[in-house]
Amino acid sequence: MTQIAEVIVDVPTMQTNTPYSYKIPAALSDQLQPGMRVVVPFGNGGRKVQGFVWQVKPDAKPDPEVTLKTIDTVMDPTPVVNAELMQLAGWLARTTYAFTITCLQTMLPNALKAKYQKWVKPSPELSQPVRQQIFGEQSELLWDDSLKPEIVKQLLTLNRQHLVQVHYAVNNQSHVKKITMVKPAMSTNELVRARKALRSTAVKQATLIDYLIAHREPISQPELEHNLKVTSTILNTGEANGWLTRQAKEVYRDPFQTAVAQTAALHLNADQEKAVHAICEATDQQHPETFLLEGVTGSGKTEVYLQAMANALKQGKQALMLVPEISLTPQIVGRVRGRFGKRVAVLHSGLSAGERFDEWRRIQRGEAQVVVGARSAVFAPLKNLGVIIVDEEHEGSYKQEDNPRYHARDVALWRSRYHHCPVVLGSATPSLESRARAQKNVYTRLVLPHRVNQQQLPQVTVVDMTEELRHHKESNFSTPLMTAIQDRLQRGEQTLLMLNRRGYSSFVMCRDCGFVLQCPNCDISLTLHMDTKTMKCHYCGHEEPIPHICPNCHSRHIRYYGTGTQKVEQELKSLLPAARIIRMDVDTTRRKGAHERLLRRFGSHQADILLGTQMIAKGLDFPDVTLVGVLNADTSLGLPDFRASERTFQLLTQVSGRAGRAEKPGQVFIQTYNPDHYAIQLAKTQNYEQFFGREMQLRHRGNYPPYYFAVKLTASDVDEHKAAEAMVSIVRKLKTVLTPKAILLGPTPSAIARVNKRYYYQLVIKYKKEPQLDSALFEILSQAQKVSRGGLQIAIDRNPMSFM
């Protein structure tokens, strides 16, 4: 009886976005399971691709019309995607308009992605001179991009004449790290005898035998060599003489450099107690309830998470905790490890591919019960979840910006339904979407209104920069802020300065003609980078020297505008020469571990001022920081996006919470050109409730989320006309299926109309209920592939984070 496997192949196109049937070779018939990776032949040539077994049909009636190909090899002894994640991949593909294969690959560590190679071999009929010319002494040749075009041309011809053969290799990238373990292979008596037989000059051999006599347990080879100060030659001799045996042992690459001291559960206040109780109840009752945990900064949300997770573990279940990438600091990970020790696995972008793969395997094998990680950790292969935590649930980084455009919060909710376990969405400033659902009792609202230890909220001052400008010439620092910084320096306390960098950076402009240096590939100004002394494009990476003469009018009056962290640092240094400053931005934190190093330096009081971008706003807890300054509150406010106010309010509230966490009271200065804006005024008093009410009104009036759903469609092409044309025909098609209630914004050129020499046009559809929209969007996607593949790309983003 033939068995058939349905396979999702690693060819990310609309046309191949369906399972393909293959015969299962008899040798594999019993072991092949859904979720295993396989190598299958695909297409006319002998091309081999990786695929995922989607389904195994034990009793399929073979269709005489089609002759099925046979699976080549299996890459895994056990499935790498379990039943839950297979189902989740299907759901993801449907809801994000992504290919199933893309979804599967997103859920797995990169180490499991296939690497393809193409090889050519000479046939026996190939003439000797040609063979010599192409292959030299090699028996085969790797056919990749490094091959010269004329050789490629020659090989294509030879291939047609069957004078060379092409074959394909699908390589598994996943590499399991192994170390060599050494252990004695003889009894103590035998070793003693061997020791006596040695010549007196064989000092090293003697130390080795002495060690083996004294220690029966295995030891790693490098450790042994180091301890005994012997080289591997001596161990080779030892093995040859039968004193010892060596064995490879699988080890995990450990991403934790330091051990963490064990901590015990803290005492809870009444509000925390209530929250923990509610969550534990849901875990114990297997109730997939969603909690919105609203707690001001410093109200002890993390302790609530930890105790809810501890309860899940006590029930024999597992816990998953998501944290935004930017706040996934050693501080946070340390707190979780302090409570759960070796049961914790972490998944974030700071890990090497190998470390990530190993942490993933520990989770998959059930060796880790607690997972802490950023967005993609939501796919951690935990089999029996008891609770899922989404910390700082309002954070935009939970939404992936490319395919599959999923929101980790939505995936968390899906998994909660699958595992019948609660989800805790935690935030001081919840997203309007979540807060609105809590209002409608879709989510259960839990509130922590008090800071632990009766800490006072910091005193916040809004500084009107238009007023400041009138008094003295252009500076990044107002008089009140500068006075406050000097005061801290005198008292030996620390200051946090945040530069709001969203949509804002330093550029070069000619004072005579107003010329601004632009990227030749993208419609965006180039940013000045003092460290490399170049102008860089943040979108495509284009780089060129800083101009000294205006390319437009040849004036010499070309100079820097705007404010980058480097420029602020320079000004700060000239104003306060004695201050010790640490600057934290993309440039100073690019190297692995640099982020932690800078924070540790600041934490141990080796600096007075920490100057940085958004990344300093999250989750930092330094007791000596009593002053927080926001240099430019409004740059995020000015963006043409419906979430601009929400983002600004969240950011200001967040960063204000960094001041005065210990017994010393904190002070915050917010510098702005819009002192009366509600987002700034309400952040000043940390009044989330009022902000929510006000912003909801505006969203209601403007028909924005959460009152309306939204889908953003983007068409891009190297040819501007083609992109625009595609958009027009898409709109025409959509209008035939949409109800009159749907609202279309656009099509318009995107905020940055050109990136990497491609032109972007976008369309936003706002709607409440459109039964035909989904199928229409899928049709648009498949049509875009059929009609013109000449560069036209269509992207669909459901529930986009912004309309820009």
Place this chain on the structure above:
DNA sequence: GGCTTCCCATTA
């Protein structure tokens, strides 16, 4: 006619 080049459907 014999060759290359480009387009395009097909992939189980």
Place this chain on the structure above:
DNA sequence: AATGGGAAGCCG
């Protein structure tokens, strides 16, 4: 994504 087949284009 990558392949081979087929149509179209080019030369003597």
